Amino acid sequence: MPDGMNVDYDGLIPNNVGLAEDARVKKALETWHPGYIDWWKDMGPEGFQEALVYLRTAVSVDPKGWARFDYVKMPEYKWGILLAPKVEGRLIGFGQHKGEPAWQEIPGEYRGMLRRLMVIQGDTEPASVEQQRHLGKTAPSLYDLRNLFQVNVEEGRHLWAMVYLLQKYLGKDGREEAEELLNRRSGNADSPRMLGAFNEATPDWVSFFMFTFFTDRDGKMQLEALAQSGFDPLSRTCRFMLTEEAHHMFVGETGVQRIIERTCEAMKAAGISDPTDVERIRALGVVDLPTLQRKMNLHFSLTLDLFGNEVSTNAANAYNAGMKGRYREDKIEDDHRLLDATYPVLRCVDGQIAQEAVPALSALNMRLRDDYVQDCQGGVNRWNKAIEKAGIQFRLTLPHVAFNRRIGEFSRLHADPEGRVIDAATFAANHDRWLPNADDNLYITGLMKPVDAAGAYAGWIAPPKVGIDNKPGHFEYVKIWN
Ligand code: BYC
Numbered sequence: 058m059p060d061g062m063n064v065d066y067d068g069l070i071p072n073n074v075g076l077a078e079d080a081r082v083k084k085a086l087e088t089w090h091p092g093y094i095d096w097w098k099d100m101g102p103e104g105f106q107e108a109l110v111y112l113r114t115a116v117s118v119d120p121k122g123w124a125r126f127d128y129v130k131m132p133e134y135k136w137g138i139l140l141a142p143k144v145e146g147r148l149i150g151f152g153q154h155k156g157e158p159a160w161q162e163i164p165g166e167y168r169g170m171l172r173r174l175m176v177i178q179g180d181t182e183p184a185s186v187e188q189q190r191h192l193g194k195t196a197p198s199l200y201d202l203r204n205l206f207q208v209n210v211e212e213g214r215h216l217w218a219m220v221y222l223l224q225k226y227l228g229k230d231g232r233e234e235a236e237e238l239l240n241r242r243s244g245n246a247d248s249p250r251m252l253g254a255f256n257e258a259t260p261d262w263v264s265f266f267m268f269t270f271f272t273d274r275d276g277k278m279q280l281e282a283l284a285q286s287g288f289d290p291l292s293r294t295c296r297f298m299l300t301e302e303a304h305h306m307f308v309g310e311t312g313v314q315r316i317i318e319r320t321c322e323a324m325k326a327a328g329i330s331d332p333t334d335v336e337r338i339r340a341l342g343v344v345d346l347p348t349l350q351r352k353m354n355l356h357f358s359l360t361l362d363l364f365g366n367e368v369s370t371n372a373a374n375a376y377n378a379g380m381k382g383r384y385r386e387d388k389i390e391d392d393h394r395l396l397d398a399t400y401p402v403l404r405c406v407d408g409q410i411a412q413e414a415v416p417a418l419s420a421l422n423m424r425l426r427d428d429y430v431q432d433c434q435g436g437v438n439r440w441n442k443a444i445e446k447a448g449i450q451f452r453l454t455l456p457h458v459a460f461n462r463r464i465g466e467f468s469r470l471h472a473d474p475e476g477r478v479i480d481a482a483t484f485a486a487n488h489d490r491w492l493p494n495a496d497d498n499l500y501i502t503g504l505m506k507p508v509d510a511a512g513a514y515a516g517w518i519a520p521p522k523v524g525i526d527n528k529p530g531h532f533e534y535v536k537i538w539n
Pocket of ligand 1 (some may be wrong): 172177178181182185251252253272273275276279280362363367368369370372439528
């Protein structure tokens with residue numbers, strides 16, 4: 058059996074990293090554990106700590122069968138530390154150390170850089186749980202409620218994954234950072250989470266599905282880039298995290314898809330063909346497509362900010378050091394050093410948007426963002442197919458990358474969703490047309506009524522095509538009262 062395939066599932070912390078023989082790290086994690094449980098009870102899903110939830114728990118790292126499904130009370134979930142199996146003889150795949158054996162410890166000169174990358178990654182995980190903690194109260198079905206909680210417990214496990222790396226490889230500094238990860242709070246004025254989008258509210262289920270489609274997909278891209286790392290424990294950790302992440306994006310994509318299906322179905326049944334006839338569509342109790350477009354504009358633009366600056370020496374340094382690669386670096390055919398290469402980047406030049414060839418090393422955030430946009434477009438195309446199939450004349454479109462930005466080149470200008478540069482007054486005058494407005498929020502809030510009978514769904518969302526773990530339609534995914 059390859060190294061790392063055996064999972065010790067009996068102790069307090071399930072793991073495949075030999076924790077039982079690593080007294081120092083075991084003690085550090087066991088010391089951190091009560092604070093984590095306190096954080097979960099304070100900031101995790103509100104009102105459902107005693108419910109029995111039909112959850113998937115990672116119990117192995119074998120791709121053929123890594124998860125077990127069962128009813129669990131969330132505070133009793135087995136948050137384990139699981140790394141993808143070690144690949145013998147793995148070499149660093151890019152940067153100045155390309156071709157050298159992958160590191161099993163952090164080289165001294167890269168401690169600061171890796172600490173920052175792992176802390177930023179770790180910080181997003183509890184942040185998203187905090188952002189979503191009120192949603193249980195308005196879930197459109199037990200199926201959706203269970204999916205929310207699945208996402209939440211796995212984000213909790215991803216925090217554990219980063220805390221393990223910090224404590225194991227960065228000693229005292231790592232232990233301090235692990236404490237801080239439990240102290241910051243999403244949206245808190247004094248100790249906010251580190252990245253902008255993780256301090257925004259997730260006030261309703263339409264936002265939740267958009268968040269899991271767009272923002273969890275940034276998670277996928279960043280994890281893919283870190284999975285290429287020459288620091289082998291980080292690579293192995295991220296590779297296993299990606300296994301779980303796929304379900305989060307599935308929740309987002311199918312969530313929006315089911316909203317679209319329900320809206321189109323209700324419009325057809327009522328004989329409404331004009332998707333902009335918002336008043337009549339809302340009278341049916343479904344989400345009109347223009348509102349969905351505005352929600353999309355918001356979540357896409359907020360998420361683009363998570364890729365950092367278009368031109369970044371941090372990104373260049375991390376690549377050179379062999380710490381953070383490109384999306385699917387191992388599938389790209391070039392020299393994997395990029396010293397002489399350039400990459401086309403959209404920039405703000407004299408107040409206008411212009412394309413420039415930039416040294417490829419400095420443009421790595423941009424390249425990852427381009428790969429991300431392409432990945433998003435695939436999902437949007439599938440949504441549009443559903444609209445087209447229903448015979449409704451409407452297309453959802455990703456707004457231009459310059460629209461509504463707060464980080465990077467385009468934070469210095471205003472652009473409309475098509476990418477035309479406009480002045481501040483024009484942006485303000487159209488804000489409510491392009492981004493969710495007070496009326497949209499009020500309407501959507503009004504739709505958010507909990508549906509907690511097994512097999513029943515709120516009127517604004519279609520049931521899923523298949524159940525989780527192939528369960529039948531009436532399956533009780535969450536036993537709220539037990
Ligand atoms: N907000 O050189 P730059 C996920 C700062 S999501 C605030 O461009 P870099 C998940 C930046 O820190 C994935 N500040 O930075 C999803 C820097 O400050 P310092 C999370 C920002 O390093 C859903 C300065 O501006 N993982 O997993 O090239 C649910 C200069 O910027 C922001 C990662 O992000 C911002 N948006 O790029 C649950 C991976 N952007 O240090 C989970 C790790 C930039 O000069 N992180 N700044 O004071 C990274 O790779 C990079 O740090 C970033 C930024 C891509 C975030």
